[in-house]
Amino acid sequence: MKRVKPPKKPLIFYYGITIVIILLLNSFIFPLITNYSVKEVDYGTFLNMVDKGNVKEVEIEDTTITFKAKSNNETKVYKTGTIEDPEIVDRLHNADVKFTKVIPKETSxxxxxxxxxxxxxxxxxxxxxxxxxxxxxxxxxxxxxxxxFGKSNAKVYVEKETGITFKDVAGQDEAKEALQEIVDFLHNPKKYKEIGANIPKGALLVGPPGTGKTLLAKAVAGESKVPFFSMSGSEFVEMFVGMGAARVRDLFKQAQEKAPCIVFIDEIDAIGKSRNSGMPGGNDEREQTLNQLLTEMDGFDADKGVVILAATNRPETLDKALLRPGRFDRRVPVELPDLKGRESILNVHAAKVKLEENVDFNVIARATSGASGADLANIINEAALRAVRLGRNKVTQNDLEESVEVVIAGYQRKNAVITMKDKLTISYHEIGHALVAAKQSHSAPVHKITIIPRTSGALGYTMQVDEHETVLMTKEQALDKITTYMGGRAAEEIIFKTVTSGASNDIEQATKIARAMVTRFGMSEEFDMMALETVNNPYLGGDTSLMVSAETAAKVDAEILKIIKSCHQKAIQILEENKDKLHELTKYLLEKETITGDEFMSILVAKS
Known part of the structure; x- marks a missing residue:
């Protein structure tokens, strides 16, 4: 049912209400406030006070008499009505009272x-x-x-306010190198003009969230020592049609006036989405804003020193006209940092934190594969907070390792009540993972095993850390990963002859890898190198969609199931062959609750 909104009342209605309130206050409230100290008396009391000599001063008006008189050694103001009294003047004169007749003023x-x-x-x-x-x-x-209404809300920063340079940006050497040319142009435009080179009008920073796109843009401004305009794409779009376009015009007008300068538009996908959506109607205001942005980027001269930087983590949604040469000429990837980059980022953020001398950031960097710069900054901060909670004034290696686990799995649930039966099951489950991983040649070494529950819902976990960072995954590595995920469920089946819900996340992760092997990695004999799936959003979760018929999709599911079953049987076989070590390691984990990878391996390789 459509809700009918009541019509808005005209402005004159509120004016009328205000006037009525003022008149009522003027008639009833203000007189009371003004005259609260004037006491009314009868005419006889007035005469008695005159005869006793208490009255000092009298003002006679047409209808009232106001006088000052002493009462209990205190002068007060009184008021009474007038009466036809011919003797009042003589009475006041004989009592030596000062009196006057108030003549009303005539006004136009x-x-x-x-x-x-x-x-x-x-x-x-x-x-x-x-x-x-x-x-x-x-x-x-x-x-x-x-x-x-059309004024932009662009924030202008100057170099002395931000204080951010390329030294403050770690782990993005390629991106800094690509942007260094823009900085050099803003410093020395002549050498580019002499050779006839044109500086790119705009540079688009693309990458996952938290990788430092905004920080890089501020660093470019800090290095160039020029004004820095910063505005979010969502700030252009308003409920009033034409507002976004007006703000774009105003932003570029300000930039031209303050050239050389840098204009930074964060989350440009808010206004730069492709206009070819295939749906009737659409957001006219957003499209008008985009059209105005395209026009302004064509209209200004980059030689004046106005450089446009923009950031997005959804480049696939941007309009093609926005990405053509002459607008955003250069695309600068700001990817997740590698091992060396993560170590550099940790060092940058740790510069403001007091650390023990034996802290090794290489261990932390290897344990945080796939972490962004924002994640690493959070890890340093969590380690510092933990040190304070424990009453220490310096961060230790243990604090950093614990903060990695906090970011990955959440805080420890110290008050969680788990029965001994469930704790035993969890112990066998985690040792199953670790044992299967250790017995395979393409698995990462076990770093830590714990059965302490976490706030993320994990009842325990096994952490593996690669000795060296890899950028490619072989078919053998993918199969070993799936087999390792199957190890927990396999241990439950072997020891307890039943299964629990504890393997739900293992099943989900194993299925993802198996599906990727079949649909995207070409690691299936059935489909060879046929592309069956496409990634829609590589920087935000990597959502995928199948590009096949229903019949082929059924075959894909069958091939995935085949891989998972094969890995499951391999995990069971490994644990059956090492059942004695499974019991021994589980007993040790149950007693300690948390063991390191070195402890695990020393028991595993020791002779029974």
Whole structure:
């Protein structure tokens, strides 16, 4: 059912209500406030006070008599009504009272009309207009009224305010190298003009969230020592049609006035999405904003020193016209850092933290494969917070390793109550993972095993850390990973002859790898190198969609099931062959609750 909104009342309605309230206050409240200290008495009391010599001063008006008199050694103001009394003047004169007759002032009828009606209305209207402008200015995002609706909210930073340079950006050497040319142009434009080279009008920073795209843009401004305009793409889009386009015009106008400068648009996909959506209607305001942005980028001269930087983690959604040469000429990937990059980022963030001398960031960097710069900054901060909680003034290696686990699996659930039966099952499950991984030639070494539950829902976990970072995954490595995931469930089946829900996440991860092997990696004999799936969003979760018929999809599922079953049987075989070590290691883990990879391997290789 469509909800009908009540019609808004006109502005004159609120003016009328205000006038009525003011008149009521003027008639009833203000007189009480003004006259609260004047006491009314009868005429006889007034005469008695005159005869006793208490009255000092009297003002006689047409209808009232106001006088000052002493009462209990205190002078007060009294008021009484007038009566036809011919002797009142003689009585006051004999009592030596100072008295005057107040003559009402004659005023112009026109002046009375203006003061009584025109002036109040003028004040109310002026006040209403002022309040309306203030409200509109706040609601519409302007600075102070309708004339500022099209003003951009771009924040201008200068080098001394940010203090960010390329030294503050670690782990992105390739991106810094690509942007260094822009910095050099802003410093020395002549050498580019002499040879006839044109600096790129714009550079698009693309990469996953938390990799430092915004930080890089600020570093370019800091290195160049030029004004830095920063604005989010969502700030251009408003509920009023034409507002976004007006803000784009204003932003580029400000940039031209302050050239040389850098304009940075964060999350540009908010206004730069492809206009070929295939759906009727669409967001006209967003498209108008995009059209205006395209026009402005064509209209300004990059030789003046205005460089446009933009950032997004959804480059596949951007309009093709925005990415053509002459607009965003250069695409700068800002990817997740490698091992060396992670170690450099940890060192940058740890520079402000007090550390023990034996801290090894290489161990932490190897344990955080796939972490972004923001994740690594969070790990350093979590380690510092843990040190404070434990009453220490320096961060230790143990603090850093624990903070890695906090980011990966959450905080320890110290008050969780787990029965001995469940704890035994969890122990066999985790040792099953570790034992299967250790007995395969293409698996990463076991770093840590724990059965302490975490706030993420994990009842325990086995951490593996590669000695060297790899960028490719072979078919053998993929199969060994799936087999390792199957190790926990296989241990439950061998020891308890049943299965539990503890392997739910293992099953999910193993299925993902098996599906990728078949649909994207070409590691299936059935489909060879046929592409069956495409990645829609590589930087935000990597969602995929099948590109095959229903019949082929059924065959894909069968091939995935075949891989998983084969790995499952391999895990069972490995554990059956090492059942004695499975019991021995589980007993040790149950006693210690947490063991290191070195402890695990020393027991595994020791002779029984």
């Amino acid at each position: 009828p026109l002046l009375n009309f203006i003061l009584s009606w025109i002036l109040p209305f003028a004040i109310f209207i002026a006040l209403g207009q002022w309040l309306t402008k203030k409200m509109q200015g706040k609601i519409m995002g302007g600075g102070g009224g309708p004339l500022s």
